[in-house]
Amino acid sequence: MSNNAIPRDFVKNVLQNGVGRYVCQLKRITFRFCKSHGGSRHMRDFIENNLLEFTQKNPGVVCYLQPRRHRPPSVVAEFLNGRREVMLLSGKEVPEICKWVEHMRTRSGVQIVNMIQNNHTETPSTQGIWHPFMFRDSEMAATEFPSKKFSQIQVTGKTATDLVLEEQLKVSSSESSDSHIEGK
Amino acid sequence: MVFLTRHLLYRRFYQPHHDRSWKKEMQNRLTWHFYGRRRNCYALQKDAIRRSLRFATVVRSSRRRHVNYIFSDRIAAGCAQHGVQYSSFMRSLYENNIAIDKKVLSSLAVYEPRTFQSLCEFVKKQHTEKVYAGLAASVEPTPSGIVTREMVDKVYKS
Amino acid sequence: MANNRVLQWAVMARTWWIYDANLQCPFRSSERIITYLKGKHKPIYHPFADIGDHVVVFNTRHVAMRGNFWRTFKHFNHTRYAGGFSQASAWRVHEMDPTRIMEKACYQRLSGLPMKKTLMARLHLYPDEEIPQEILENVSGQIRQVQVVPKKLEDYTEEEIQNFPRLFEWPENYDVESYQRENQQEPDQHTTKKWRLD
DSSP: OGGGGSOEEOOOOOTTTTTSSOOOOEEEEEEEEOSSOGGGHHHHHHHHHTHHHHHHHOTTSEEEEEEOTTOOOEEEEEETTSOEEEEEOTTOOHHHHHHHHHHHHHOOOOOOOEESOSOOOSOOOSSOOOOTTSSSOGGGGTSOSSOHHHHSOOOOSOOHHHHHHHHHHHHHHHHHHHHHHHHO | OOOSSHHHHHHHHSSTTTHHHHHHHHHHHHSTTOOGGGTTOHHHHHHHHHHHHHHHHHHHHHHHHHHHHHHHHHHHHHHHTTTOOHHHHHHHHHHTTOOOOHHHHHHHHHHOHHHHHHHHHHHHHHHHHHHHHTOTTTTSOOOTTOOOHHHHHHHHHO | OTTHHHHHHHHTOOOEEEEEOTTOOHHHHHHHHHHHHHTTTSTTOOTTSOOOOEEEEEOGGGOOOOTTHHHHOEEEEEOSSTTOEEEEEHHHHHHHOTTHHHHHHHHHHTTTOTTHHHHHTTEEEOSSSOOOHHHHTTOOEEOOOSSOOOOOGGGSOHHHHHHSOOOSOOOTTOOGGGGGSOOOOOOOTTSOGGGOOO
């Protein structure tokens, strides 16, 4: 249907992250806010009270503060795979901003899209994908076509003609053996 | 959303029917694959979308059936190259409690062909064993609660 | 995985098959042939995917029809003008074009498919045993026939016919030698007048 217009993809992840050690995929985070307007009030509170704790806990993430005059507050997250995500946070209160920042920190950076299937693999086959010559009779490679052997239909059982001829053979052989006994 | 000029930006919000621009965008998303002016013109899009959504409702139930047919065709093709019939293949798997559904069987036939081959060999062996035992017809399962004429005959004879 | 692109080259390979139509029913043969044309013999089959194979059919002049079908089976045509309908019996069509019976049988069985013209282009028909070398060298497999090729009465020697066990006696008034005479001419009821041989 028209769902084709919405981006869809197979499930993806940053493979082997966390097997040896975990690498935070968030590279850089920018807090954009206005110094004067009321829309950025909670963002300013967040910066005042919670940001320092966040930076101390996550030394691997670069934090920027970007004051912009008369613009709504937002968060820009940049990930190790090169993707950049913007989230508008106007009117969001401090606990909610904390949640979204935590969300950005724990994400893999892969785009969130509609999933085609729940399971997917890049290497679907261990035995080799089927191809037309896989189960073909290898004798066909050496024969010259058209050949009568591969053309004839394979039948089991006997036709009526075969049965009649067999009966004739039986009768004739028994007659000959009878005559042999009489001759003795 | 990119607005090339300021006029285009303000047109969205300062129009007598400013909601229509969002509706227009939604319609464009649904008609991107249509042919001709039904793809671009708002007035022509409306009817085409109603029609296509109606089809989508109808197809929703029959799509599963068609996908199932394709699975059956693929399994049949996989069986044929080993000399096994589709119906006897599926019945033999059912009788021996090999609970693999059609979707997985068809993908086995393509991606793990040796596994599928061994399934076919299993089915063939089952069949020959039955034939040697003289049970080709009688081993077939009878649904419970059904009395066939053969059963009645057996009782009368005994 | 960069290798995946290469792996499918063998999967999608378009192979060529050959079929001997000598003394075969054209209708049952065509059913077997179109499974190969459509690619239904492959486990990767999908009705909209273009994965069918080529089929070379030879000896189409020697196809065999059941019963009275050479006389009664008809091919129809309409030119879409008023009075443009015409029909011809199978033997008359076969006389005009010895590959036509087989071609039409396959084409009719492909009806309803959007790909049928493409699939028919992959069907190569030859009336006799001569097949061009450039076609024959592509062939990598043979399709089995649908019925046993019978031994004709002409192929038996006179001695074999005499020695064949007699199961019953013919009645005295039975016309025993009828098979040795030529067929009597009878008017072709199933062909439009302009195609008739009168």
